[in-house]
Amino acid sequence: MRGSGWLQRAWRRDPVPWSWAGVFVLVLLVISIGPLFAQPPSDIDPLIRLRGPSGAHWLGTDEYGRDILSRVLTAGGVSLGLGALVTAIAVLAGTVIGLCAGFFPRADAIVMRLMDALLAFPPLVLAIALVAFLGSGATSEVIALSIVYAPFLARTMRGATLSLSARGYVAAARSSGLSEPRILLAHVLPNAAPTLLVQASFIYAFALLSDAALSFLGLGVSAPTPTWGNMVDEARPYLMTEPGFIIFPGLAIVLVVMALNYLGDGVRNLLEPRSRAMLDLTHLRRRDLSRGDS
């Protein structure tokens, strides 16, 4: 009972993030179920190339007469999957590095200097440089983006570990004889998890944008496999003649990244007392001002 009341309150306080969470789930569903009903994404039909939307091809066809809808759906699976993989690796690596740096002062100096060096590069520039040296393709893209985003999580995690280590319950655990790794896993990590979750949703959004940019630039997943980024790149020569071709893959990216941003904000507002207070304040002000105005 208490749980459902909590959810209701979260919804009443601000329904927007949770509506966007619904959008994200819907997108996931469509992407996973849609391709079962749509035409195969690589079916070529030169007779119907570059047609606009029609009953048979809801979003039209591309320069080889392939169905754009089914390519957008397939690309969604590829892009979201790559992004999720990057996020998972970055979260895992960042968590381990951040925990160790925050808990063992000796590791801290060396490891965080290295993280600082990585953070000294603008993310996309570092990713481009790494992919340039690793060679383009899905594997190097995942490696490059993981290297780019892990330091952000390491820094957050280190901060969280440092502040949590100063808490009474960590001292209590230590004095009751728990080993250091046990303290880290049982006391520090669970309490840092919410922060990590919020950060992870934003990293996922950034990873999707970077993946799109890399494949748009021809450095990510390449031609026969569709991604939202390389679909936009493929549509580029038809900018003048078939402007519609470029719209849908881009809209898909916007939709998913907006949903992830709202979701991250929503979770943060729920978990952090300060941002929750700020949210309540806006609502109170909204109410007061609308009363005052009318």
Add this chain to the structure above:
Amino acid sequence: MSHVIFRRGRDLVITLLLVGTLMFFVVHLLPGNPAIAMLGSYATEDQVRQLTHALGLDQPLLSQYGLWLGHVVKGNLGDSIGFQQPVTTVLAEHLGPTALLAVASTVISLVVSVPLAAYTAARPGSWWTRVLTPLSVFGIAVPNFWLALVLIIVFGVALRVLPIAGYVSPLTDLPSAVSHLILPVVVLVAGQAALFVRTLRESMLGELLALYPRTARAKGASERVVILGQLLPNALIPLLTVVGTSLGTLLGGIVIVENVFVIPGFGALLFQAINSRDYPLVEGITLAIALGYVLINLVVDLLYTAIDPRVRIR
């Protein structure tokens, strides 16, 4: 203050050395001989051996590193293979457009976002706020290459009011330079202003939680005086940090925008260098971008300390 500058300067040098070292080993430890890449697949073994020797790639890695470090410390980044010129010269020639894009977009983003953020924080229920809040999320979520192409379709192809590509130096022909810059700068401003509005709005709402606005209201100050005179100046301080940190995203955006709009800056140069496997140039551009990014953030941090007495760098 001076010891803060010294300490930050020292940290900066260490970070940059690490950045350079990281870059050097990434480039040199990866499989593949740049000499073969440069000469193409029809090169004879003799040619490859000669070029490998000329590039110093046949020496032990550590002595290559020592040599490279010695040069870098003296500001010598080596010669670009494609341009047959020192990397620093090539970089200097391409700095203008990139710097112009960065400065123009940051200034315009600030001018646009400060009033918008102040308004949305002051009037949470208004129609404008309801439009602007999702719009700022859209600005962050929209891929800049896609926005650039959509703007090209609308303003360049359909309406035919703006040039769709190219760069004109403002020193040669100002009106033409401005018209060429409009679309690229709008793309960059979309992302940057959205971030600024969000940050500033959040920091203003945070200031609203403090007690001084209530005190001011209790003393009879109007809402306008409270918001513009008291909240805004305090809330601007976190924005300063974001201007520095968002530079990373901005530089990434510039790389893409330069490629879409064919602007001869660092971003376009980076691609040219990658495609022609001009490794010294790739290293040089990346180092230069990292240096600019870190230096500007150092300046921002020092400004922050100077402006806000509550902040003391540890």
